[in-house]
Amino acid sequence: MSTEPRVIAGRYRVDELIGHGGMAKVYRGYDLTLGREVAIKILDAELARDTTFRTRFRLEAQAASRMSHPSIVRVYDAGDPSATDSSSDEPPYIVMELVKGTLLKDIISAGPVPVEDAVRYVDGILEALDYSHRAGVVHRDIKPGNVMVTDKGQVKVMDFGIARAVSDSSSTVAETTQIIGTAAYFSPEQAKGEPVDARADLYSTGVVLYELLTGRQPFRGESPVAVAYQHVSETPVPPTEVNEDAPGALDPIVLRALAKDPYQRYPDAAHFRAALDAAVAGDAPTRKQLGALTSELYGPSPRQAQETARSLRQLSSDTTMTRTQSGPPVAWIWAGVALLAVLLASVLFWVVTISMRPPEVPSTSRIIPNLENVSAERAQDELAKLDLTSKIVIESSPEISEGNVIRTDPEAGVSVEEGTTVTLHVSSGVETVTVPKIEGMGLDDATKALTAAGLELGTVVQRNDKALAEGTVISASEKAETEVSPGTVVNLVVASGKVTLTDVVGWTVDAATTNLTDLGLNPVAVEDAECPATDPTTVNSMSAAPGDVPVGSTVELRYCSGS
Incomplete structure (x- = not known):
C-alpha cells in the first residue's frame, strides 16, 4: 500500500533522504508550484524546540535568501510552521537549490587532492565569501562538509546564515561544537566564545586549504575542547613539513590565514584570493623567511609580554601575599643548586668557545635595493655593484614609464647571497x-x-x-x-535596412515615382476611376504611410483617372 508523499507548506513535496548532519537532514524535493527540483533541509527536532533559535533562524534564513551568486547555494524559501500555528511541532525547514555534485569532504576522504584542484576549490570558497561579506553575512561554519563541487567543477558554498542562528542561540563552546559539527575548523575567537567577523571565515578557509594540501587538519585532538585549545594556543606545522609534495610557495599563505590574531590575517577574502593567485606562480620562501613569518604570526605578542612582566612585578613586590609554607622543600634547594652549576658551566664553555673561534668570514649576503621606477640600465648597474646578476622580463604597465622597473624578484629589502640572480620586471608602457x-x-x-x-x-x-x-x-x-x-x-x-518615405500626396505621378525610385523603393501607379481627373495627373493616396519603410518596399501611388 503506497503512502501519500509528505508535502510542506502545501507546496514542497519531500522525497528521499540525500544527506544529513548534526543539525539537519536534507531531502530531495519538488516545488509543486514552480515545477522544479529542490533540496529541502529540515532542522533537527531537538534544536527546533528552542524558541530563541527559531526566531534567529527565520531572520538569518531571510538574509541568506537575498544572496544570489554562482558560488553560493541559493536559498529559495524558508519556513517555520509554528510561526503560523502555535500547536504545530513541525521543525523549521529551508528550501534550497538542488546541486548535483560531490561534497568537498568526500573528495578529500577519497585521497590526495591535486594542488591545482585544491587552489581552485579554495578560490571558489573565497569568491563566495567575498560576495557574502560585502553583503554583511558571515558564514561562521566554513568546512568541507558545507562545500559542494558540481559535476562541472563549480564550487558551491552552503548554509549561509544558518551557523549564526545556531551559535547565537548556544551559550558554550561545547554546545556550539555539538550543534555545528567539528571544531577542527573553528577560529580562535570562536573557540574562546568571542564576537566574530568576516576574518573568522578566512581562518576556517585556511584550515580547509591546509587539509587539501596535507590530507589532515592542522590541529587534532581526542575531544572538541582539546582541538579548540590548540586553535587558541598552538603553532601550526607548515604544510610542506606534513606533505613534502605540497608547494612551498603556499606555506606563507596558510600560515597567514591561520594567524591567531584576526588583525594579522588577510583583511578580506579578496586579499586572500590575490595572495593565493600570486603564490601559485611565485617561488617558495627560504627556511629563514618562513621562520621569520612564523615568529611574527605566532610568537608572543607585545601585549602578552606586558601582561607577563606585570604579573612578575606583582609577585615580587606584593607585600599582601603570605607564604603557605615555612620554606622551600629540600629537593627544591638542591634543584636550584644544580641549575646554578649548569648555568655556570654553560657560561664557561661559551667563553672558551668564543676565544677559540677563528676570525669571522665577511658576510656575503646582500640586501635587494628599491629599484621601482628606475631605468633598467641603472637598475642593472646597481645590482652589479652588489655582485648580483640580473635578468629582464618585459611586461606592460599603465603606471610605470616604458623602460623603467616595475618590481624586482626577490623584492626590495630581502637579503640574498652574493651572485644571486634578480629578475627585473621592466615596463613596456601601456598595453595597446x-x-x-x-x-x-x-x-x-x-x-x-x-x-x-x-x-x-x-x-x-x-x-x-x-x-x-x-x-x-x-x-x-x-x-x-x-x-x-x-x-x-x-x-x-x-x-x-529602411528609408524614410516622403508624403507624395498631391505630387504629380511622375515626380512621386522618381522620388520613390531614388529612395530605393518600388513605386506602382494605380488608376482610381472614382475621382475626377486632374491635369497634370496627381497622386491622390499612397498604400504606405509616410515614415520609415524597408528598402525595396512596393508602394502604390493612386491617382485620379476620371474615366
Whole structure:
C-alpha cells in the first residue's frame, strides 16, 4: 500500500533522504508550484524546540535568501510552521537549490587532492565569501562538509546564515561544537566564545586549504575542547613539513590565514584570493623567511609580554601575599643548586668557545635595493655593484614609464647571497591593441572582431541607408588600424535596412515615382476611376504611410483617372 508523499507548506513535496548532519537532514524535493527540483533541509527536532533559535533562524534564513551568486547555494524559501500555528511541532525547514555534485569532504576522504584542484576549490570558497561579506553575512561554519563541487567543477558554498542562528542561540563552546559539527575548523575567537567577523571565515578557509594540501587538519585532538585549545594556543606545522609534495610557495599563505590574531590575517577574502593567485606562480620562501613569518604570526605578542612582566612585578613586590609554607622543600634547594652549576658551566664553555673561534668570514649576503621606477640600465648597474646578476622580463604597465622597473624578484629589502640572480620586471608602457576594420561588416561579425581584438562593443545607432543591407556597419567611433587601450568601448552606426518615405500626396505621378525610385523603393501607379481627373495627373493616396519603410518596399501611388 503506497503512502501519500509528505508535502510542506502545501507546496514542497519531500522525497528521499540525500544527506544529513548534526543539525539537519536534507531531502530531495519538488516545488509543486514552480515545477522544479529542490533540496529541502529540515532542522533537527531537538534544536527546533528552542524558541530563541527559531526566531534567529527565520531572520538569518531571510538574509541568506537575498544572496544570489554562482558560488553560493541559493536559498529559495524558508519556513517555520509554528510561526503560523502555535500547536504545530513541525521543525523549521529551508528550501534550497538542488546541486548535483560531490561534497568537498568526500573528495578529500577519497585521497590526495591535486594542488591545482585544491587552489581552485579554495578560490571558489573565497569568491563566495567575498560576495557574502560585502553583503554583511558571515558564514561562521566554513568546512568541507558545507562545500559542494558540481559535476562541472563549480564550487558551491552552503548554509549561509544558518551557523549564526545556531551559535547565537548556544551559550558554550561545547554546545556550539555539538550543534555545528567539528571544531577542527573553528577560529580562535570562536573557540574562546568571542564576537566574530568576516576574518573568522578566512581562518576556517585556511584550515580547509591546509587539509587539501596535507590530507589532515592542522590541529587534532581526542575531544572538541582539546582541538579548540590548540586553535587558541598552538603553532601550526607548515604544510610542506606534513606533505613534502605540497608547494612551498603556499606555506606563507596558510600560515597567514591561520594567524591567531584576526588583525594579522588577510583583511578580506579578496586579499586572500590575490595572495593565493600570486603564490601559485611565485617561488617558495627560504627556511629563514618562513621562520621569520612564523615568529611574527605566532610568537608572543607585545601585549602578552606586558601582561607577563606585570604579573612578575606583582609577585615580587606584593607585600599582601603570605607564604603557605615555612620554606622551600629540600629537593627544591638542591634543584636550584644544580641549575646554578649548569648555568655556570654553560657560561664557561661559551667563553672558551668564543676565544677559540677563528676570525669571522665577511658576510656575503646582500640586501635587494628599491629599484621601482628606475631605468633598467641603472637598475642593472646597481645590482652589479652588489655582485648580483640580473635578468629582464618585459611586461606592460599603465603606471610605470616604458623602460623603467616595475618590481624586482626577490623584492626590495630581502637579503640574498652574493651572485644571486634578480629578475627585473621592466615596463613596456601601456598595453595597446589595434582597432580592426569593421566598416561594411554585418553587426554579428563586427562584434566578434571587436571581441577578438580585446575591445568592447558600445552603443549601436541605426541610420537609414538605401545602399546597405540591414545591420551593415556604416562607421565606428574608433578609426581602423589605430592603437587603443584594451577594453576600449567602440560605438557603431549600422544600417537600419529602411528609408524614410516622403508624403507624395498631391505630387504629380511622375515626380512621386522618381522620388520613390531614388529612395530605393518600388513605386506602382494605380488608376482610381472614382475621382475626377486632374491635369497634370496627381497622386491622390499612397498604400504606405509616410515614415520609415524597408528598402525595396512596393508602394502604390493612386491617382485620379476620371474615366
